Amino acid sequence: MSVAKARIEAEGPESTILEAARRVFHRQGMAGARMQEIAAEAGLNQALLHYYFRSKDKLFSAVFQQDVRRLLQLQARIFEEQDDVFELIARFVAVQIEFLQKHPYLPGFVLGEWGRCPEHHAEEELELRKELNQQFRQLLKKARQEGRIRPIDPVQLMVNMLSLCMHPFIAKPLIMSTQGMDEAAFERFIERRKSEVSAFILSSLRPESEISVADLKSPTKPARSPAAFPPKKTKK
Amino acid sequence: MSVAKARIEAEGPESTILEAARRVFHRQGMAGARMQEIAAEAGLNQALLHYYFRSKDKLFSAVFQQDVRRLLQLQARIFEEQDDVFELIARFVAVQIEFLQKHPYLPGFVLGEWGRCPEHHAEEELELRKELNQQFRQLLKKARQEGRIRPIDPVQLMVNMLSLCMHPFIAKPLIMSTQGMDEAAFERFIERRKSEVSAFILSSLRPESEISVADLKSPTKPARSPAAFPPKKTKK
DNA sequence: GAATAATTTAACCAACTGGTTAAAACTCTG
DNA sequence: CAGAGTTTTAACCAGTTGGTTAAATTATTC
Numbered sequence: 457m458s459v460a461k462a463r464i465e466a467e468g469p470e471s472t473i474l475e476a477a478r479r480v481f482h483r484q485g486m487a488g489a490r491m492q493e494i495a496a497e498a499g500l501n502q503a504l505l506h507y508y509f510r511s512k513d514k515l516f517s518a519v520f521q522q523d524v525r526r527l528l529q530l531q532a533r534i535f536e537e538q539d540d541v542f543e544l545i546a547r548f549v550a551v552q553i554e555f556l557q558k559h560p561y562l563p564g565f566v567l568g569e570w571g572r573c574p575e576h577h578a579e580e581e582l583e584l585r586k587e588l589n590q591q592f593r594q595l596l597k598k599a600r601q602e603g604r605i606r607p608i609d610p611v612q613l614m615v616n617m618l619s620l621c622m623h624p625f626i627a628k629p630l631i632m633s634t635q636g637m638d639e640a641a642f643e644r645f646i647e648r649r650k651s652e653v654s655a656f657i658l659s660s661l662r663p664e665s666e667i668s669v670a671d672l673k674s675p676t677k678p679a680r681s682p683a684a685f686p687p688k689k690t691k692k
Numbered sequence: 693m694s695v696a697k698a699r700i701e702a703e704g705p706e707s708t709i710l711e712a713a714r715r716v717f718h719r720q721g722m723a724g725a726r727m728q729e730i731a732a733e734a735g736l737n738q739a740l741l742h743y744y745f746r747s748k749d750k751l752f753s754a755v756f757q758q759d760v761r762r763l764l765q766l767q768a769r770i771f772e773e774q775d776d777v778f779e780l781i782a783r784f785v786a787v788q789i790e791f792l793q794k795h796p797y798l799p800g801f802v803l804g805e806w807g808r809c810p811e812h813h814a815e816e817e818l819e820l821r822k823e824l825n826q827q828f829r830q831l832l833k834k835a836r837q838e839g840r841i842r843p844i845d846p847v848q849l850m851v852n853m854l855s856l857c858m859h860p861f862i863a864k865p866l867i868m869s870t871q872g873m874d875e876a877a878f879e880r881f882i883e884r885r886k887s888e889v890s891a892f893i894l895s896s897l898r899p900e901s902e903i904s905v906a907d908l909k910s911p912t913k914p915a916r917s918p919a920a921f922p923p924k925k926t927k928k
Numbered sequence: 929g930a931a932t933a934a935t936t937t938a939a940c941c942a943a944c945t946g947g948t949t950a951a952a953a954c955t956c957t958g
Numbered sequence: 959c960a961g962a963g964t965t966t967t968a969a970c971c972a973g974t975t976g977g978t979t980a981a982a983t984t985a986t987t988c
Contacts, residue, residue: 487723572720589870609888631851661895
């Protein structure tokens with residue numbers, strides 16, 4: 457009946473419990489998760505959970521903070537590696553989606569529980585986040601000045617990027633039923649999405665050509681912006 | 693201590709309870725919600741909840757199905773009113789965000805509970821959804837043939853639209869803390885977003901100019917669109 | 929094999945869960 | 959006022975929750 461431990465981990469019972477707790481918390485959320493279920497998922501007994509982690513709250517906190525840290529450091533690493541806007545965005549999207557493929561419940565879990573438990577947040581993460589924001593803002597500003605992208609609010613763009621990456625996983629069951637997908641079809645959908653999303657974003661960032669979007673809607677206004685700039689820039 | 697009923701509704705206690713239950717379920721989810729809290733939120737006692745709705749499950753089901761229906765019918769109405777792609781998208785985004793402004797917890801609630809409770813879904817909703825999909829696909833196909841938009845998978849685009857509209861509300865507490873927003877600042881952020889999102893999408897849908905997105909990224913490949921999309925043959 | 933640590937079993941606890949019930953109190957309409 | 963329906967109060971129920979404990983059992987190490 458109960459799910460046995462997926463792999464016999466050589467890292468001791470702490471990590472076995474932590475991973476089992478992660479799976480259960482991801483599926484059920486903090487309120488819906490039962491200590492007994494976590495124990496069963498780990499292939500252990502309930503007493504041992506309290507032997508290593510004193511309470512459900514402590515166990516949850518360990519899982520939650522680790523998830524948040526992983527997600528943030530994943531993004532931070534990309535910002536370190538890439539210094540070109542287009543490559544950054546493309547890589548950001550690809551890595552993000554690839555990571556979420558392995559942890560489909562993570563976005564719904566983290567975002568769902570974020571608002572409910574303000575006590576489980578760490579300070580340093582917030583600082584790093586603000587650094588990334590600053591870095592992103594400057595990168596966009598430079599690209600804008602070089603005429604490689606159209607003007608856009610960095611915060612809105614960042615939210616757009618995160619939305620396009622994460623939301624499909626949050627809405628996974630809805631998408632599957634509305635689009636008549638099975639598990640395999642959804643996986644293919646996500647696979648296609650890796651290139652689709654970055655193409656979608658980069659296409660939107662193209663500098664405005666002679667024909668603006670407004671003209672497509674209402675052909676009254678004359679074209680505003682001058683001719684497009686040479687878009688390419690030699691690499692560093 | 694307890695939150696009194698927000699407005700003395702003239703529609704009787706059923707709707708008072710239902711609205712109170714909605715607020716609590718939206719914040720806490722099914723597992724986290726307590727009947728006592730719903731009663732307090734409604735300014736009533738727990739016995740009356742069971743007097744009108746027999747069980748927690750029935751009460752939840754009433755709230756959940758109503759939310760799903762509202763969300764779907766909102767989208768359906770837009771599809772009825774608009775028959776131009778650009779106007780449809782712009783209106784879709786605006787109406788959607790405007791609705792979610794009044795019900796910020798709705799997306800997280802519906803999407804979070806969707807996967808957990810397959811028993812609360814209605815049949816007719818699924819049928820209507822598929823009709824909208826079909827309609828959207830044809831609309832895009834026509835616009836593509838007229839050269840008004842670049843080629844794009846309708847399913848991916850629809851998911852993009854929904855992601856950009858809904859996800860900011862799901863990630864609201866995260867966005868607020870990472871961007872240092874208070875409630876008012878977030879409201880302004882959403883207000884700006886109404887035009888920002890449709891601009892973002894429509895800008896991405898612009899037909900490809902001589903310079904493709906691929907050229908911006910890697911100048912090696914010849915001009916061929918990065919989004920692998922089989923060239924549609926002309927209409928019958 | 930003895931000593932030590934890790935793990936299990938099982939009983940147990942107080943608190944809370946959704947849910948029920950019956951009698952009292954209230955409100956409205958006739 | 960009388961009476962029907964509504965609402966409240968309060969006690970109560972069985973089941974479950976997170977959590978504890980002590981003893982029994984197993985594995986490990988010296």
